[in-house]
Amino acid sequence: MSAQTADTTTPAEGATALLHLDDFERALNTVHRVTRRTPLETSRYLAEVSGAPKVYLKCENLQRTGAYKLRGAYNRLLGLSEEERERGVVAASAGNHAQGVAYAARELGIKATIFMPLGVALPKLQATRNYGADVRLEGDNFEGTLAAARQFVEDTGAVFIAPFDHLAVIEGQGTVALEMLDVAPDIETLVVAIGGGGLISGVAAAAKLQAERDGRKIRVVGVQSANTAAFQPSLEAGEPVTIQARPTIADGIAVARPGDLTFQFVQKYVDEIVTVTDDDIAKAIVMLLERTKLVVEPAGAAGVAAILAGKIASVGPIATILSGGNIDPLLLQRVIGHGLAASSRYLKLRILLPDIPGQLVRTASIVASKNANVVEVLHTRHATELPISDVELELHIETRGIEHGQEVVEALREAGYTVRVGERY
Numbered sequence: 001m002s003a004q005t006a007d008t009t010t011p012a013e014g015a016t017a018l019l020h021l022d023d024f025e026r027a028l029n030t031v032h033r034v035t036r037r038t039p040l041e042t043s044r045y046l047a048e049v050s051g052a053p054k055v056y057l058k059c060e061n062l063q064r065t066g067a068y069k070l071r072g073a074y075n076r077l078l079g080l081s082e083e084e085r086e087r088g089v090v091a092a093s094a095g096n097h098a099q100g101v102a103y104a105a106r107e108l109g110i111k112a113t114i115f116m117p118l119g120v121a122l123p124k125l126q127a128t129r130n131y132g133a134d135v136r137l138e139g140d141n142f143e144g145t146l147a148a149a150r151q152f153v154e155d156t157g158a159v160f161i162a163p164f165d166h167l168a169v170i171e172g173q174g175t176v177a178l179e180m181l182d183v184a185p186d187i188e189t190l191v192v193a194i195g196g197g198g199l200i201s202g203v204a205a206a207a208k209l210q211a212e213r214d215g216r217k218i219r220v221v222g223v224q225s226a227n228t229a230a231f232q233p234s235l236e237a238g239e240p241v242t243i244q245a246r247p248t249i250a251d252g253i254a255v256a257r258p259g260d261l262t263f264q265f266v267q268k269y270v271d272e273i274v275t276v277t278d279d280d281i282a283k284a285i286v287m288l289l290e291r292t293k294l295v296v297e298p299a300g301a302a303g304v305a306a307i308l309a310g311k312i313a314s315v316g317p318i319a320t321i322l323s324g325g326n327i328d329p330l331l332l333q334r335v336i337g338h339g340l341a342a343s344s345r346y347l348k349l350r351i352l353l354p355d356i357p358g359q360l361v362r363t364a365s366i367v368a369s370k371n372a373n374v375v376e377v378l379h380t381r382h383a384t385e386l387p388i389s390d391v392e393l394e395l396h397i398e399t400r401g402i403e404h405g406q407e408v409v410e411a412l413r414e415a416g417y418t419v420r421v422g423e424r425y
């Protein structure tokens with residue numbers, strides 16, 4: 001999925017925009033008309049890994065529409081004048097923003113037109129249509145989709161709903177933090193995924209303003225995908241810069257340029273920014289499925305990925321937001337395989353066997369003697385690179401982790417076999 005750039009169709013509200021606790025509190029009362037007060041779970045496993053006394057998980061993957069985005073969209077739409085409502089709203093998005101705007105518009109009786117890229121995942125397209133939006137498929141990538149939406153604004157006068165760079169959107173997103181602090185006032189470090197920066201701007205400002213009022217401090221750490229990390233270079237440059245984005249599984253946070261407003265708020269309220277790899281994210285998704293029984297999409301698992309990867313140090317309780325759960329089942333299947341492989345829980349071995357009877361049984365019994373489970377077997381004697389007297393056995397096995405996997409490979413090598421792990425010999 002191509003990276004998004006900050007939307008500038010709706011001009012940012014100027015360099016002096018300020019966020020106030022009152023506005024977040026008002027937004028919270030507003031969004032509660034349509035949003036769920038999602039649960040705040042704790043994870044003992046993540047506490048052990050991070051060394052923090054507690055790790056809280058705010059389950060916005062269980063939010064209506066499957067992501068926190070509904071909060072910002074509803075707060076923004078509710079602020080439209082009667083005349084603007086009549087013109088209808090338009091958004092460009094391949095994901096959660098589309099669903100948030102479509103749902104909010106339906107609740108308020110406003111016509112919504114949503115532009116999505118041609119290759120958008122079917123479940124997202126269907127969900128957006130089911131919320132009653134008029135979905136138009138335009139553009140091979142996000143830039144093309146955005147251009148089509150802008151043209152629509154020019155042609156029809158519909159109001160463009162920016163995904164992150166708007167004060168009302170940011171205030172809506174910040175309501176997540178107020179709900180969290182209400183249940184867990186002991187949070188010391190907040191870990192938040194960053195795409196365009198709307199979520200972290202709202203959450204960091206609301207949390208810090210509330211903590212300040214209560215006479216204490218909260219640290220906020222932002223997490224970007226290592227493949228699309230525009231904020232650190234922008235902070236170093238002192239202004240938003242556009243980076244060359246590389247593909248990532250975390251499409252929800254693949255934004256190539258910070259917003260003008262969100263840049264200022266991140267500069268002001270965020271203490272540190274770390275990055276995570278796609279492997280870190282895949283491991284986090286598998287961990288969340290296995291241990292907490294929660295389905296979380298890649299962008300939504302970025303905070304947990306940073307904790308698991310040892311990037312968040314905290315003496316006090318840590319909290320992170322599982323910001324979305326909208327993952328295509330086919331991608332989930334791939335991510336699980338990848339996450340297991342990245343944690344060395346799933347090993348693909350290629351073993352050269354002399355072409356004589358009994359070898360298959362012998363290798364299988366070595367694997368069994370190490371208590372590893374065979375998931376898939378492929379036996380071939382026709383690969384062109386194989387010596388004529390050999391066959392190749394591809395074994396996919398489940399293991400308990402790196403050391404267990406190494407034990408299996410060593411046992412096979414000790415028995416005289418040539419073993420390649422993964423794609424390498």
Ligand SMILES: Cc1ncc(COP(=O)(O)O)c(C=O)c1O
Pocket residue numbers: 067095096097163164193194195196197198199200252253255297299300323324325
């Ligand atoms: C699941 C999820 N998490 C995090 C983000 C990042 O939000 P923002 O662009 O406001 O930084 C998004 C953005 O769409 C998202 O869909």
